[in-house]
Amino acid sequence: MQIHSMHFKQRAGQKLADQRLQxxxxxxxxxxxxxxxxxxTELDDFEGTRDAAKERRMRAIENLDVWLDTFEREANRRxxxxxxAQTAEEAARLVVEIAKRHEVKKAIKTKSMVSEEMxxxxxxEAAGVQAIETDLGEYILQINGNEAPSHIIAPVVHKDKxxxxxxFARVHQRPxxxxxxxxxxxxxxxxxxxxxxxxxxxxxxxxxxxxxxxxAIVTNEGNEGMCTILPPKVHVVVTGIEKVLPTLEDFATxxxxxxxxxxxxxxxxxxxxxTGPRGDGEQDGPEHMYFVLVDAGRSGxxxxxxxxxxxxxxxxxxxxxCPVYQKIGGHSYGWVYPGPMGSVxxxxxxxxxxxxxxxxxxxxxxxxxxxxxxxxxLPDLLRKLREKQFEGxxxxxxxxxxxxxxxxxxxRPALYRLTTGIAVRVMKLLGGSRKRILALPFARGWTRxxxxxxxxxxxxxELYKQRRR
Amino acid sequence: MRVGxxxxxxxxxxxxxxxxxxxxxxxxxGCEVIVPESQTCCGQPAFSSGDRKDARALAEKFLNEFExxxxxxxxxxxxxxxxxxxxxxxxxxxxxxAARMARLAPRVYELTDFLHAVLKLEKLPCGADCFKGTITYxxxxxxxxxxxxxxxxxxxxxxxxxxxxxxxxxxRQCCGFGGTFSIKYGDISAAIADEKCADIRASGADAxxxxxxxxxxxxxxxxxxxxDEKTRVxxxxxxxxxxx
Numbered sequence: 001m002q003i004h005s006m007h008f009k010q011r012a013g014q015k016l017a018d019q020r021l022q023x024x025x026x027x028x029x030x031x032x033x034x035x036x037x038x039x040x041t042e043l044d045d046f047e048g049t050r051d052a053a054k055e056r057r058m059r060a061i062e063n064l065d066v067w068l069d070t071f072e073r074e075a076n077r078r079x080x081x082x083x084x085a086q087t088a089e090e091a092a093r094l095v096v097e098i099a100k101r102h103e104v105k106k107a108i109k110t111k112s113m114v115s116e117e118m119x120x121x122x123x124x125e126a127a128g129v130q131a132i133e134t135d136l137g138e139y140i141l142q143i144n145g146n147e148a149p150s151h152i153i154a155p156v157v158h159k160d161k162x163x164x165x166x167x168f169a170r171v172h173q174r175p176x177x178x179x180x181x182x183x184x185x186x187x188x189x190x191x192x193x194x195x196x197x198x199x200x201x202x203x204x205x206x207x208x209x210x211x212x213x214x215x216a217i218v219t220n221e222g223n224e225g226m227c228t229i230l231p232p233k234v235h236v237v238v239t240g241i242e243k244v245l246p247t248l249e250d251f252a253t254x255x256x257x258x259x260x261x262x263x264x265x266x267x268x269x270x271x272x273x274x275t276g277p278r279g280d281g282e283q284d285g286p287e288h289m290y291f292v293l294v295d296a297g298r299s300g301x302x303x304x305x306x307x308x309x310x311x312x313x314x315x316x317x318x319x320x321x322c323p324v325y326q327k328i329g330g331h332s333y334g335w336v337y338p339g340p341m342g343s344v345x346x347x348x349x350x351x352x353x354x355x356x357x358x359x360x361x362x363x364x365x366x367x368x369x370x371x372x373x374x375x376x377x378l379p380d381l382l383r384k385l386r387e388k389q390f391e392g393x394x395x396x397x398x399x400x401x402x403x404x405x406x407x408x409x410x411x412r413p414a415l416y417r418l419t420t421g422i423a424v425r426v427m428k429l430l431g432g433s434r435k436r437i438l439a440l441p442f443a444r445g446w447t448r449x450x451x452x453x454x455x456x457x458x459x460x461x462e463l464y465k466q467r468r469r
Numbered sequence: 470m471r472v473g474x475x476x477x478x479x480x481x482x483x484x485x486x487x488x489x490x491x492x493x494x495x496x497x498x499g500c501e502v503i504v505p506e507s508q509t510c511c512g513q514p515a516f517s518s519g520d521r522k523d524a525r526a527l528a529e530k531f532l533n534e535f536e537x538x539x540x541x542x543x544x545x546x547x548x549x550x551x552x553x554x555x556x557x558x559x560x561x562x563x564x565x566x567a568a569r570m571a572r573l574a575p576r577v578y579e580l581t582d583f584l585h586a587v588l589k590l591e592k593l594p595c596g597a598d599c600f601k602g603t604i605t606y607x608x609x610x611x612x613x614x615x616x617x618x619x620x621x622x623x624x625x626x627x628x629x630x631x632x633x634x635x636x637x638x639x640x641r642q643c644c645g646f647g648g649t650f651s652i653k654y655g656d657i658s659a660a661i662a663d664e665k666c667a668d669i670r671a672s673g674a675d676a677x678x679x680x681x682x683x684x685x686x687x688x689x690x691x692x693x694x695x696x697d698e699k700t701r702v703x704x705x706x707x708x709x710x711x712x713x
Binding site for chain 1: 478512530
């Protein structure tokens with residue numbers, strides 16, 4: 001996917017002014033935040049489960065090569081082919097080659113953020129293969145001019161029902177419906193012939209299981225079954241190399257947390273574990289099964305401060321709870337992954353120089369760390385990216401000058417006393433009789449939306465000295 | 470017991486009266502309070518902006534100024550969080566400094582935590598002229614998530630006669646301040662502050678009480694900008710000391 005993260009400020013400004021979006025984003029706190037809060041109370045030992053999941057994910061990441069080898073061996077043993085792609089482009093190329101090899105004309109897809117990294121649909125279309133999204137949210141985006149998802153599990157969270165009603169009426173050329181079950185039925189009617197006529201199913205993979213060579217797919221719509229079992233000759237799984245879990249037991253542990261953290265469900269409507277193509281005497285399943293395991297920057301994080309990011313299970317809790325995401329939505333972030341996890345992943349995968357705002361655009365409130373099911377210290381990682389920026393001369397000159405001056409003064413108490421003494425007197429004057437400053441030239445960002453309560457004009461240290469006399 | 474008071478740069482400059490409220494609370498509880506004159510800033514703005522070198526220099530300065538006290542008290546969750554949770558990491562590369570910091574950090578307390586957990590304060594210095602009315606409490610991010618400050622201020626406020634706590638919706642949600650974030654991304658910051666102000670106003674409380682100057686200036690600034698002249702914004706030390 002093309003990166004637009006350099007336009008963060010401009011995009012965020014537009015999103016803040018979009019009243020309809022602001023209304024739609026309220027769903028995050030009313031649905032996801034409260035849903036998670038009640039779902040986690042079902043577990044006797046939520047903290048212990050988080051620790052266990054973290055540990056199991058790290059066990060996989062710390063010996064990633066070993067577990068990938070195990071996975072490949074087991075998948076091969078069950079008749080599947082495992083391919084590795086160093087880059088997102090290479091991964092797209094591999095999928096196109098598979099499609100060509102099997103003379104595929106039409107591919108049906110489940111939701112996959114890795115396929116967004118790969119810009120897979122465009123690559124397939126360019127090769128003459130029609131790619132159809134079957135996750136309802138992704139389908140809506142596709143028929144709306146291939147719009148990008150704004151959330152990793154709720155791709156159309158930025159839209160309301162009315163907008164989708166209009167879209168369906170226009171694209172489906174049917175009478176406009178407003179009842180959600182009826183709209184869903186209409187989408188099913190439109191998608192059903194596509195499912196039946198496709199030659200290839202492309203799915204993401206929430207995890208791949210090393211000990212069995214399986215892919216685990218978690219959905220609420222059951223479309224992964226339609227994409228893999230029903231008609232297609234070929235099933236291609238695209239996922240990141242970091243998604244490997246050593247055992248089914250690890251998967252069970254992580255599954256206690258994933259739906260609860262994501263949507264507040266105890267378990268998602270569908271959980272599929274798919275192992276190998278259709279065997280002799282079996283009734284269903286694809287004739288061929290491929291795994292395309294994508295690196296695209298992931299292995300570069302191993303052994304660095306950012307290794308912890310690789311245990312992410314893509315639940316979206318960090319963005320649901322992020323005060324910044326809740327105000328600007330996912331499109332502002334400008335690439336595949338939004339919110340706190342995206343603000344770490346985007347600079348890591350596509351280059352810090354292409355995403356200079358993302359590590360900065362956080363209040364570091366810490367809630368993302370609190371809700372992360374695998375305890376990724378997102379605020380620390382964002383701060384480390386800020387260090388990289390500061391040390392790599394990637395910040396504006398004015399910021400370096402300001403910090404140089406500030407640190408010169410704060411290290412020298414006498415000078416500090418003098419400068420704060422002057423500053424508070426100037427600010428008191430600026431505050432006037434209402435005791436508040438309405439505009440400050442060097443802090444316009446603050447005063448554009450807020451007053452600055454003025455100080456009383458003498459510092460604590462001055463008053464303390466007077467009092468002690 | 471000898472207590473070193475770290476006033477914080479924002480209280481020193483913007484709201485010195487809160488420093489005196491903190492002093493009063495500690496002194497009436499029987500502490501010998503010393504305010505080292507050379508103190509300036511804890512370095513959090515530098516630390517959060519990626520300027521590790523300057524943050525580290527201030528961590529070392531803080532260590533030299535405060536390591537000899539029995540306890541160090543800070544009327545701010547975010548400065549407290551910087552000292553207690555981030556200083557040890559900042560000096561981890563120097564074994565001598567790291568050892569000294571490891572001895573200091575456990576003796577550093579946020580004000581309400583110290584009053585409640587260490588001093589087990591029962592009697593507050595506020596008298597008949599105390600604040601009276603309904604309050605709602607905003608949980609500041611670093612205090613809450615780095616130091617676990619949540620029950621302490623509420624337990625202390627419950628001892629103030631005439632104060633009734635009305636919890637707002639989402640009291641633990643960030644107010645949008647975020648240090649330099651509030652200037653770099655002022656519009657996003659103000660939009661987040663707006664949500665907080667709406668929750669505060671919806672609680673119907675006469676005052677919002679909190680424990681951090683950053684949030685205080687942010688919330689007060691936004692309330693006044695949207696024309697709310699009525700809702701008072703108070704530091705927890707002011708209410709507990711009866712100075713408001």
